Amino acid sequence: MEPKPIDLLLDCFRKMLLIRRFEETLSDLFERGALGGTSHFCIGQEACAVGVISAAADTDYIVSNHRGHGHLLARGLDPVRVFGELMGRTIGYCGGRGGSQHMCAMDHSFLGTNGITGGGIPVATGAAFALKYRKESRLVLAFFGDGAANQGTFHESLNIASLWKLPVLYVCENNRYGMSVPVSASTSCLPIAKRAAAYSMRGVTADGMDLLAVRRVAAECIAHVRSGAGPVLLELETYRFCGHSKNDPRVYRSREEEARWAERDCIVLLGKRLREEFGISPDRLESIRTEVDAEVEQAVAEAQAAPSGDDRCALGGVYA
């Protein structure tokens, strides 16, 4: 039986909270020096991941970028194993080989996060090619940022996908910055969705802070792609509330600008709509938050207790 629309929305709300809590916890772990390397948090952008992924089928493939925790959790991966991967534990989705930027879960049709800006776009396009070749009705969701839209791979891939009518939805999360560079300083053609016209494909811009809008527009795009009519470029206007990665003092933007965007916090907005338009009680929303907080706390503890990989994990498996 199809779940009721309100249950779907509550699940979206829960996932957005989960992602936020996950990222905040991770940020704390970095601050305490408990983790090596770096990570890119998607705080503020949760509605993009959850909106698009909840509008797709669970069997549709996802190719993600360096800012991928939201996509992983929105697809329903186990937070214990995602934390485990970030901590280099054997229970991690890639046994600690991949970490944040290279995490894959094929049993969730998750074809990987990718640490090369724009590197996942052709991989996603090729996966879509395979699906079309085999006449499958699945499609590929390719997530990337505004910065990646200036890579050659973006232009090359969109051109080919449009020519060959490949089943791929390109999702550009325009969070206004590529690391420190504002999109207005990096990109000659805005909105980015306008670039779709150069490849004779549909381009759509939507409010990435409004979960319901993202879901609605994504569902339309997905229906178009699944019908065989070709790829779509969906640009979601959003904002990352945190720094680019850990230890980013955000000297390239003002606190006033951040405050303006904070007023459009996707979680606050969705909570408000759930209360006002769907009659969900504040208590119910609060209890979801409490559950999520406990789940994340438990997940960190479980992941931390798991063992690290050994020599075989480090040195083996280079070739199939």
Added chain:
Amino acid sequence: MPELPDPTHETYYSAAVNEALDEELARDPAVVLLGEDIGVYGGAFGVTRGLFQKYGPERLWETPISENSVVGMAVGAATLGLRPVVEIMFMDFIALTLDQILNSAGKLHYMYNGQVTVPMVLRTPGGAKGGYGPSHSQMLTNLLVGIPGIKVVAPATPAAAKALLKSAIRDPNPVVFIENKRLYPRRGPVSGPDFVQPLECAEIAAPGSDLTLIAYSAMVPLALEVKKGFAAEGGADIEVVDLVSLQPLDTDTVFESVRRTGRVLIVEEACRTGGVGAEVAARIAAECLDVLEAPVLRVAAADTPIPSSMDLEKIVLPGIPDIVRGVHELMAW
């Protein structure tokens, strides 16, 4: 030359590659060809000639001139079970694909902890053929052998080209398959559709006892000529080892030969610095010092781009006189 089991006919190197593609397309519906001008035109060197007419646009996908993304697409398609074979028109153009070779093809299986495999082949002709100039002539094996996760083969004969391409297509790993413009018109026996050859094996192309001459790709025929020359004059008895596989290296076959001869000359068409020859020399030095009667010597292309003028090209590339000089130098120790 080692005996080829059941040679069925004789053909050109380019035609041998074509036969392998043809037979694998027929055998496995997961095999697709991607590349520039590989359709009715038959590819820049005519290697895919006739295949488009036979298999159509469902199996041969003529791509825009977008090398990096086409290789990335092959990777993505391979992770979902296709067996794409990409043609990159000239080896120099792999520069445009290196991101996807290095960061996707070579890493996905490892970094995703075995959840995906990348059974794809990148075919490309390397080497100089007289006058193609700096952007169309290099043998860029140096760039490839430092990339973990990919296999690199460079067959020297039509027989090996056919058998190894079939193996490469069936292999679960990404394979860079290096053809050679100078080898395309050479003829030799090839086997039928069922013969395949392991990818990781070097070959004794011609046995000998005084000196091991190690070569790959278009340097193998030169090495064999040098061997003949010395034999005709009653000079050194040269063993020619064709490396065939550059990544991984079949060092067992190499060491075994070196232990018999005690002298080593390595010939390659790539630049001297930091390449296959350097790697082979280092491994021999580490493993075979006790039997070496002379230093390991190398003959390679100069560390320059390849000039356009054919006279200048000859100066830069290793030729028979260079190899002969190397043999004399080693035998004088």
